[in-house]
Amino acid sequence: MDPYRGPAPKGHIPASQRIPAIARPFVSARALKTLDAVEKFVEEECIPADAVYNQALGETTQERFSAHPQIMEDLKTKAKQLGLWNMFLPKNHFSEGAGYSNLEYGLMAEYLGRSLTASEATNCAAPDTGNMEVFAKYGTEEQKKKWLRPLLDGEIRSGFLMTEPQVASSDATNIELNMKKDGDYFILNGQVGLLCSIFRTGYSNGRLQKWWASGVGDLRTKVFLVMGKSDPANPNKYKQQTVIAVPSDTPGITIKRMLSVLGYDDAPHGHGHVFFDNVRVHKSNVILGEGRGFEVVQGRLGPGRIHHAMRSVGAAEKALEYFLARVNDPRKRPFGKQLSEHGIMLERIARSRIEIDAARLAVLNAAIMIDQGDAKHALKEIAEVKVQVPRMLQEIIDRAIQAYGAGGVSQDTPLANMSSGARTMRIVDGPDEVHMLQLGRNENKRGKALLGKIEAQKQKTQALLKQYNMQERDILQLDRRSGTSAKL
Numbered sequence: 001m002d003p004y005r006g007p008a009p010k011g012h013i014p015a016s017q018r019i020p021a022i023a024r025p026f027v028s029a030r031a032l033k034t035l036d037a038v039e040k041f042v043e044e045e046c047i048p049a050d051a052v053y054n055q056a057l058g059e060t061t062q063e064r065f066s067a068h069p070q071i072m073e074d075l076k077t078k079a080k081q082l083g084l085w086n087m088f089l090p091k092n093h094f095s096e097g098a099g100y101s102n103l104e105y106g107l108m109a110e111y112l113g114r115s116l117t118a119s120e121a122t123n124c125a126a127p128d129t130g131n132m133e134v135f136a137k138y139g140t141e142e143q144k145k146k147w148l149r150p151l152l153d154g155e156i157r158s159g160f161l162m163t164e165p166q167v168a169s170s171d172a173t174n175i176e177l178n179m180k181k182d183g184d185y186f187i188l189n190g191q192v193g194l195l196c197s198i199f200r201t202g203y204s205n206g207r208l209q210k211w212w213a214s215g216v217g218d219l220r221t222k223v224f225l226v227m228g229k230s231d232p233a234n235p236n237k238y239k240q241q242t243v244i245a246v247p248s249d250t251p252g253i254t255i256k257r258m259l260s261v262l263g264y265d266d267a268p269h270g271h272g273h274v275f276f277d278n279v280r281v282h283k284s285n286v287i288l289g290e291g292r293g294f295e296v297v298q299g300r301l302g303p304g305r306i307h308h309a310m311r312s313v314g315a316a317e318k319a320l321e322y323f324l325a326r327v328n329d330p331r332k333r334p335f336g337k338q339l340s341e342h343g344i345m346l347e348r349i350a351r352s353r354i355e356i357d358a359a360r361l362a363v364l365n366a367a368i369m370i371d372q373g374d375a376k377h378a379l380k381e382i383a384e385v386k387v388q389v390p391r392m393l394q395e396i397i398d399r400a401i402q403a404y405g406a407g408g409v410s411q412d413t414p415l416a417n418m419s420s421g422a423r424t425m426r427i428v429d430g431p432d433e434v435h436m437l438q439l440g441r442n443e444n445k446r447g448k449a450l451l452g453k454i455e456a457q458k459q460k461t462q463a464l465l466k467q468y469n470m471q472e473r474d475i476l477q478l479d480r481r482s483g484t485s486a487k488l
């Protein structure tokens with residue numbers, strides 16, 4: 001029976017039967033099977049493991065960023081046995097992945113987004129996913145052997161280091177880290193600018209830095225993809241940058257501190273503030289070529305941007321589940337009624353359903369567009385979901401928190417932690433404003449043509465009035481002259 005029609009069916013409907021009708025023709029039988037397996041794995045193995053994993057990380061900063069709980073390795077082994085591994089690498093662009101399309105992975109990522117552990121357990125966690133795409137797309141055979149293979153096997157992790165504290169990094173042309181050629185090597189180093197010296201809070205010591213380097217806290221992170229300026233004098237500001245793979249044990253790198261996200265440490269991968277001091281890296285580690293860093297960054301962020309959106313749809317479903325559970329708790333009866341009997345709660349549930357479903361359609365549409373061309377072909381759709389989905393997620397988590405009262409902002413539900421993650425989504429991979437600007441500019445390109453079209457339509461109306469022997473008349477025409485008095 002179609003679960004979308006008729007009375008609400010009893011019992012659980014598997015994920016494969018809940019796919020939006022619009023996406024169904026694009027999903028293979030194999031992917032449907034995997035989707036159900038992902039759902040089962042996340043619900044039955046990962047979500048119960050989340051709290052255990054978090055507790056196993058330990059307590060102090062040193063502990064939490066050195067830990068590698070056994071439960072994660074056990075989940076990875078189970079996931080591999082179930083064939084739930086590397087589903088993110090799309091089949092029409094890469095041969096190294098599990099052979100699914102972006103759309104198929106999108107449906108799966110929704111379930112991964114419900115759990116703290118599921119993405120890493122299936123080797124589909126950021127920032128490794130984007131970094132693996134970079135190595136698969138642009139890497140030399142040697143780079144693939146050294147880093148892509150162990151990343152694909154889940155043996156190491158990786159970081160992507162672009163953002164710098166001293167510049168507005170949402171505009172990547174501002175990136176300052178200096179990459180100076182020295183024979184066959186690049187030396188990653190440099191002086192901080194004036195603004196940086198003013199801004200620093202004792203963390204600079206005159207060295208160039210990277211921050212918000214996700215993944216660098218994890219001791220298993222063995223390679224950083226670092227963006228720097230190798231040709232700052234190039235008149236083309238998009239050719240000044242190079243991305244280079246830097247082994248994390250290269251002398252001169254200091255992970256000075258980890259950054260909190262609205263109070264959460266996101267251990268063990270975390271987000272690091274990293275210093276570079278005369279870091280020597282062989283030129284064979286350059287990705288794609290000198291001066292092609294912009295291309296690498298752009299290529300990396302296409303599908304990656306919607307991976308967040310896909311997981312966010314799942315996180316929103318989880319928040320709604322918590323919301324529904326809370327309003328149906330028979331012990332909680334404010335003003336003599338269970339919360340689900342208060343109309344405002346039902347309205348919030350309905351709104352949440354509408355907003356999640358709308359966001360999912362937009363995300364799946366973006367995925368289909370990428371599958372049918374590439375990320376460039378789907379820039380508009382990617383930007384749309386990059387902006388739309390985090391706002392939806394924040395709103396739904398907020399409603400769920402409200403339904404829990406004070407308990408909602410505490411550690412007793414995952415909602416507070418989820419809320420911090422959702423908030424960051426409006427900043428990571430470029431802040432909303434950058435995408436809005438691009439979307440607005442592109443949409444606005446139609447403006448002049450539309451002005452002409454509307455004018456032409458008006459002229460045609462005039463011609464039709466003439467043809468039908470009619471005088472133009474305003475629909476509220478009154479023609480009242482001064483001195484007219486009211487009839488009593």
Ligand SMILES: Cc1cc2nc3c(=O)[nH]c(=O)nc-3n(C[C@H](O)[C@H](O)[C@H](O)COP(=O)(O)OP(=O)(O)OC[C@H]3O[C@@H](n4cnc5c(N)ncnc54)[C@H](O)[C@@H]3O)c2cc1C
Pocket residue numbers: 127159160161162163164167168169170171211212213214215261271424427428429430431433434437
């Ligand atoms: C949890 C988390 C993880 C991250 N992981 C990584 C990572 O792994 N690697 C990495 O390199 N970076 C990472 N980042 C950094 C992130 O990509 C940057 O913070 C982001 O690109 C914005 O750069 P910025 O912080 O320098 O802000 P700025 O560029 O200084 O921008 C500040 C604000 O200015 C406004 N703004 C910017 N551009 C415009 C515009 N065109 N129009 C109007 N307003 C504008 C926006 O409100 C923006 O938020 C992460 C960030 C977070 C929060």
